[in-house]
Amino acid sequence: MTKVDPRLPRYQQIRDDIAARIAKGEWRAGDAIATEAELSSSYGVAIGTVRRAVDELANDGLIERAHGRGMFVRRADFSTSLFRFFRLGTGDSRPVIPESRILSRSLETPSVETRAKLGLGRKDNAVRMIRLRMDEGRVLLREEIWLSARLFGPILDMEVEQLMPLLYPAYEQHFGRIVARARERLRVETASPDIALDLGAATGAMVVRMERLAIDHADMPLEWRISHGLADQFVYEVDVH
Amino acid sequence: MTKVDPRLPRYQQIRDDIAARIAKGEWRAGDAIATEAELSSSYGVAIGTVRRAVDELANDGLIERAHGRGMFVRRADFSTSLFRFFRLGTGDSRPVIPESRILSRSLETPSVETRAKLGLGRKDNAVRMIRLRMDEGRVLLREEIWLSARLFGPILDMEVEQLMPLLYPAYEQHFGRIVARARERLRVETASPDIALDLGAATGAMVVRMERLAIDHADMPLEWRISHGLADQFVYEVDVH
DNA sequence: GAGTGGTCTAGACCACACT
DNA sequence: GTGTGGTCTAGACCACTCG
Numbered sequence: 001m002t003k004v005d006p007r008l009p010r011y012q013q014i015r016d017d018i019a020a021r022i023a024k025g026e027w028r029a030g031d032a033i034a035t036e037a038e039l040s041s042s043y044g045v046a047i048g049t050v051r052r053a054v055d056e057l058a059n060d061g062l063i064e065r066a067h068g069r070g071m072f073v074r075r076a077d078f079s080t081s082l083f084r085f086f087r088l089g090t091g092d093s094r095p096v097i098p099e100s101r102i103l104s105r106s107l108e109t110p111s112v113e114t115r116a117k118l119g120l121g122r123k124d125n126a127v128r129m130i131r132l133r134m135d136e137g138r139v140l141l142r143e144e145i146w147l148s149a150r151l152f153g154p155i156l157d158m159e160v161e162q163l164m165p166l167l168y169p170a171y172e173q174h175f176g177r178i179v180a181r182a183r184e185r186l187r188v189e190t191a192s193p194d195i196a197l198d199l200g201a202a203t204g205a206m207v208v209r210m211e212r213l214a215i216d217h218a219d220m221p222l223e224w225r226i227s228h229g230l231a232d233q234f235v236y237e238v239d240v241h
Numbered sequence: 242m243t244k245v246d247p248r249l250p251r252y253q254q255i256r257d258d259i260a261a262r263i264a265k266g267e268w269r270a271g272d273a274i275a276t277e278a279e280l281s282s283s284y285g286v287a288i289g290t291v292r293r294a295v296d297e298l299a300n301d302g303l304i305e306r307a308h309g310r311g312m313f314v315r316r317a318d319f320s321t322s323l324f325r326f327f328r329l330g331t332g333d334s335r336p337v338i339p340e341s342r343i344l345s346r347s348l349e350t351p352s353v354e355t356r357a358k359l360g361l362g363r364k365d366n367a368v369r370m371i372r373l374r375m376d377e378g379r380v381l382l383r384e385e386i387w388l389s390a391r392l393f394g395p396i397l398d399m400e401v402e403q404l405m406p407l408l409y410p411a412y413e414q415h416f417g418r419i420v421a422r423a424r425e426r427l428r429v430e431t432a433s434p435d436i437a438l439d440l441g442a443a444t445g446a447m448v449v450r451m452e453r454l455a456i457d458h459a460d461m462p463l464e465w466r467i468s469h470g471l472a473d474q475f476v477y478e479v480d481v482h
Numbered sequence: 483g484a485g486t487g488g489t490c491t492a493g494a495c496c497a498c499a500c501t
Numbered sequence: 502g503t504g505t506g507g508t509c510t511a512g513a514c515c516a517c518t519c520g
Contacts, residue, residue, distance in 0.1 A: 250490090286490075286491085288492085288493090289491070308499080309498035310499060
């Protein structure tokens with residue numbers, strides 16, 4: 001087992017090792033991982049110990065267990081993201097992927113904050129994209145997306161179709177970078193002139209600002225995204241206990 | 242075991258039964274429940290099966306396990322509530338319970354919406370309280386609280402001190418009603434004149450509106466609460482994957 | 483029918499808390 | 502030391518999937 005803490009219980013070592021093997025790409029999203037029996041014999045532990053390890057991985061959403069079929073690497077779907085709380089005025093709740101329109105792509109000198117978020121050095125450049133998310137012709141969100149030019153520079157010259165409809169699969173397919181999770185932050189502000197223009201609203205309109213830092217399995221920041229949407233289309237729901 | 246589905250696996254039956262016994266008040270918040278060995282013999286299953294059941298209860302936050310000491314009924318602390326994302330301008334993050342000031346208590350005819358939320362009949366009255374949550378003299382939140390008059394009527398005549406600093410312990414102590422969980426909803430709006438006045442802001446200021454329906458173990462709604470706070474003091478953070 | 487995960491058992495031994 | 506929960510074993514049998 002590669003560099004797992006030997007003081008930890010065996011089931012945690014096994015959990016960490018399987019997670020590392022997935023992160024390393026030994027099993028990719030959608031793949032079936034080894035069976036319980038195989039893992040039991042290859043790790044040299046009882047099957048109950050393997051079960052304890054994979055139970056935790058399933059709980060954390062890293063794998064999915066399918067009775068009679070096997071255990072599969074789960075693709076991150078960000079179903080809990082703040083984005084899904086944006087609704088059109090009609091408020092019907094079909095789970096659609098809104099269509100995207102990329103307005104611009106450019107090479108920029110990032111701000112201090114963007115550099116900090118992406119872990120860039122003083123001289124590093126960054127790719128900036130502006131994208132609209134729409135549904136039935138109405139603009140839902142206006143997104144400002146920042147990427148390290150060193151990692152993602154070629155994205156500037158790619159065909160737009162290769163970046164549709166979702167960016168994360170494109171990051172994986174063309175750059176081998178897998179978004180494992182993200183940290184999101186939400187606040188309320190008034191729309192600046194360019195944001196208001198893109199959203200089809202008046203300058204100073206109430207907007208929700210969502211920031212997202214997307215991270216890979218090795219905790220490396222991949223993408224910094226600032227999204228704006230009209231506040232009156234936002235309803236967030238959560239259960240607490 | 243009282244009315245648990247016999248088609249379910251034993252460990253789930255046991256989990257449901259223990260949850261029911263807690264809900265029924267057989268063990269109260271802070272109490273130690275029976276030990277694994279006791280549960281194992283009283284339910285007539287192996288200790289591993291009991292462990293599976295209590296593991297799930299601990300995972301759901303209903304009990305806490307303490308190595309060498311026992312298993313304890315957890316008190317709901319609502320640490321994930323939207324409330325905790327309100328910060329003063331200074332943004333320091335000590336976990337304080339803001340002081341409360343109850344502005345009014347009255348018996349009212351509830352609106353159709355309030356009746357629906359609390360499950361009240363056409364002729365039922367309701368208790369309405371207005372409360373401010375403050376920190377260092379600054380108003381953080383303005384809360385409008387609705388309760389069934391049939392269940393909580395005597396609260397109108399109680400000493401204010403008995404309702405301080407938190408309401409949920411008072412519900413439990415004086416009325417035997419335990420808040421088990423809550424559903425919260427967040428949106429953004431502009432402040433009405435009375436809300437603006439209480440928050441010390443101008444009418445039309447951007448505010449965050451938080452609705453909360455608090456529920457007991459038997460899924461009965463206990464309290465309907467509408468809270469408002471200044472939007473520029475609100476920052477919500479969440480991890481997604 | 484062969485292979486997979488899901489449930490359950492009856493123990494052993496370890497680590498922690500209290501007195 | 503006694504009692505508690507935490508880890509781990511080596512099986513048995515069941516339920517589901519697929520060829």
